[in-house]
Amino acid sequence: MKVKKPKTRQKDTKQLILDSAERFFAREGFHVTSLRAITGAAGVNLAAVNYHFGSKEALLEAVFERRLIPLNQVRRDKLEQIRDEAVEKGKRPSTKKVLQAFIEPTLRFKESEPGAEDFIALVGRSFTDPDDTVRKIFFRLIGPIFELLFETLRDALPELPENLLYWRLHFALGALAHTMHMSGCDKFLPVGFSDGCGTESLLSMLIPFVTAGMEAT
Amino acid sequence: MKVKKPKTRQKDTKQLILDSAERFFAREGFHVTSLRAITGAAGVNLAAVNYHFGSKEALLEAVFERRLIPLNQVRRDKLEQIRDEAVEKGKRPSTKKVLQAFIEPTLRFKESEPGAEDFIALVGRSFTDPDDTVRKIFFRLIGPIFELLFETLRDALPELPENLLYWRLHFALGALAHTMHMSGCDKFLPVGFSDGCGTESLLSMLIPFVTAGMEAT
DNA sequence: CTTCGATTCAAACATATGTTTAAATCGAAC
DNA sequence: GTTCGATTTAAACATATGTTTGAATCGAAG
Numbered sequence: 068m069k070v071k072k073p074k075t076r077q078k079d080t081k082q083l084i085l086d087s088a089e090r091f092f093a094r095e096g097f098h099v100t101s102l103r104a105i106t107g108a109a110g111v112n113l114a115a116v117n118y119h120f121g122s123k124e125a126l127l128e129a130v131f132e133r134r135l136i137p138l139n140q141v142r143r144d145k146l147e148q149i150r151d152e153a154v155e156k157g158k159r160p161s162t163k164k165v166l167q168a169f170i171e172p173t174l175r176f177k178e179s180e181p182g183a184e185d186f187i188a189l190v191g192r193s194f195t196d197p198d199d200t201v202r203k204i205f206f207r208l209i210g211p212i213f214e215l216l217f218e219t220l221r222d223a224l225p226e227l228p229e230n231l232l233y234w235r236l237h238f239a240l241g242a243l244a245h246t247m248h249m250s251g252c253d254k255f256l257p258v259g260f261s262d263g264c265g266t267e268s269l270l271s272m273l274i275p276f277v278t279a280g281m282e283a284t
Numbered sequence: 285m286k287v288k289k290p291k292t293r294q295k296d297t298k299q300l301i302l303d304s305a306e307r308f309f310a311r312e313g314f315h316v317t318s319l320r321a322i323t324g325a326a327g328v329n330l331a332a333v334n335y336h337f338g339s340k341e342a343l344l345e346a347v348f349e350r351r352l353i354p355l356n357q358v359r360r361d362k363l364e365q366i367r368d369e370a371v372e373k374g375k376r377p378s379t380k381k382v383l384q385a386f387i388e389p390t391l392r393f394k395e396s397e398p399g400a401e402d403f404i405a406l407v408g409r410s411f412t413d414p415d416d417t418v419r420k421i422f423f424r425l426i427g428p429i430f431e432l433l434f435e436t437l438r439d440a441l442p443e444l445p446e447n448l449l450y451w452r453l454h455f456a457l458g459a460l461a462h463t464m465h466m467s468g469c470d471k472f473l474p475v476g477f478s479d480g481c482g483t484e485s486l487l488s489m490l491i492p493f494v495t496a497g498m499e500a501t
Numbered sequence: 502c503t504t505c506g507a508t509t510c511a512a513a514c515a516t517a518t519g520t521t522t523a524a525a526t527c528g529a530a531c
Numbered sequence: 532g533t534t535c536g537a538t539t540t541a542a543a544c545a546t547a548t549g550t551t552t553g554a555a556t557c558g559a560a561g
Contacts, residue, residue, distance in 0.1 A: 080509085093414070095415070096315070096413075098316050099315050099414070101549085102548080102550090103547085103548080112508095112510050112511085113550095114511090114550085114552090115508085117551075119508095122549080192412050194462065195412060196313075197311065197312055197313035197409060231489055234480060234490075235489065235493055237462060237463070238462065238490060238493045240462065241463065242459045242462075242497075244458060245411065245458020245459075245462070246454070246455065246458060248412045263448070263451060273451075275497075275500045276455045276498075276500055277455070277497065279500035280459075280492075280496045280497040280500075281493075283493055297538085297539085318517075319518080319519065319520090320517085320518080329538095329539055329540055329541085330540090331521080332540095333520095334519080335538075335539080336538095339519080339520080340520090503561085504559105504560085504561080505558105507557085507558090507559105508558100509556065509557085511553100511555095512551105512552085513550105513552080513553105514550080514551070516547100516548080516550105517548075517549105518547075518548085519544105519545095519546090519547105520544080520546100521543085521544070522543080523541100523542095523543105524539105524542100525538105525539080525540070525541095526539065527538070528536100528537090529535100529536100529537105
């Protein structure tokens with residue numbers, strides 16, 4: 068007995084709760100969602116949340132971490148690769164490539180696994196969530212990668228005043244967040260416009276938009 | 285007795301509730317805010333909300349309408365003026381002017397009256413609010429002006445495919461919403477960056493950004 | 502089969518919420 | 532000063548929430 072082999076069921080229960088919570092948090096919001104709704108839809112007992120996670124807040128944290136840690140790893144790798152490449156060539160990285168390195172994995176993440184689409188909408192919203200609980204957890208996880216993105220962009224646009232760069236980055240993130248949140252866009256869009264809301268299509272529109280904005284004279 | 289002259293106090297109470305609610309809804313969110321918090325801070329009785337407004341939901345509606353109706357009027361006037369001017373001159377309106385006509389009154393509104401800053405943050409968030417109550421009320425009020433903005437932009441950029449224009453507009457609105465929400469930005473920003481968050485400064489950064497994005501080739 | 506820790510379960514708990522109620526209070530009109 | 536409708540007030544109501552509890556159940560190890 069080298070390893071504490073927990074019952075097979077435990078993982079199931081935890082995953083079921085995470086999946087259900089992700090769905091509800093994304094579609095209804097953190098505070099509006101009750102644990103009873105989550106556990107009811109997941110088919111597990113109400114007390115399971117507190118048993119496995121400790122509290123509703125800790126559950127939210129787990130929902131974020133499960134997907135955000137891998138996603139951040141991908142984004143970090145891509146950004147660092149671009150930085151190394153630039154140093155190697157002695158040239159500054161291209162603005163478009165930097166933005167793409169951050170945005171593309173983010174939007175593509177939607178299709179990586181079932182449920183990820185809900186998660187992407189959740190993240191898009193968390194940027195501006197009024198609730199302290201949500202924002203605190205979110206920014207703790209997103210902060211470091213945000214700083215790396217900022218620094219890499221500074222390499223790409225060294226002539227831009229830092230303050231301006233900082234705000235333009237926020238404008239770009241605002242556009243991204245809005246896009247992410249409209250992820251499941253069928254319910255928002257007027258008829259005839261829902262064609263262009265596939266990931267590829269969105270990328271081909273969003274990246275030129277933010278690149279042009281970032282490089283505006 | 286030509287007119288039902290209600291007691292002087294009624295207006296006070298209603299205004300006090302609206303002010304307090306606006307503040308709480310903006311800073312904490314609709315569902316997280318309790319009527320007891322609102323009435324407590326306003327110094328009025330708990331039941332006053334239901335007496336004067338009917339329900340918490342109706343209160344939210346009143347909070348939106350009080351400021352959004354006048355603000356929309358200003359935006360509508362400016363946009364229609366630009367349209368008329370373009371027709372008169374037989375030229376297409378400039379993209380920048382159109383965006384400016386929408387964005388400038390929005391951001392400037394912050395300084396128009398005390399409390400408006402909270403309201404602007406509230407509006408910025410409502411674009412992506414997960415709660416149906418909030419979103420429904422918000423979109424009912426924002427829908428018509430959004431359509432006018434879309435049509436005016438189509439005049440400015442007739443060669444752009446409608447679908448692309450539509451999404452670029454959403455990107456721009458995302459950037460605007462993000463900016464609005466960071467209205468009281470002191471608490472979000474790292475030290476050294478809070479200089480540039482005055483209204484004038486933000487306008488001079490945001491408008492070129494979205495214009496460039498909208499006109500990107 | 503028995504044992505034992507991990508997990509599940511139904512029930513209860515304490516608290517907070519939006520809303521309603523019925524009495525009290527106010528302020529002008531007569 | 533009395534009257535009457537509008538407003539305010541304190542209390543109660545019904546319900547919903549996150550959490551805790553203690554017994555029941557499970558599943559493998561001995």
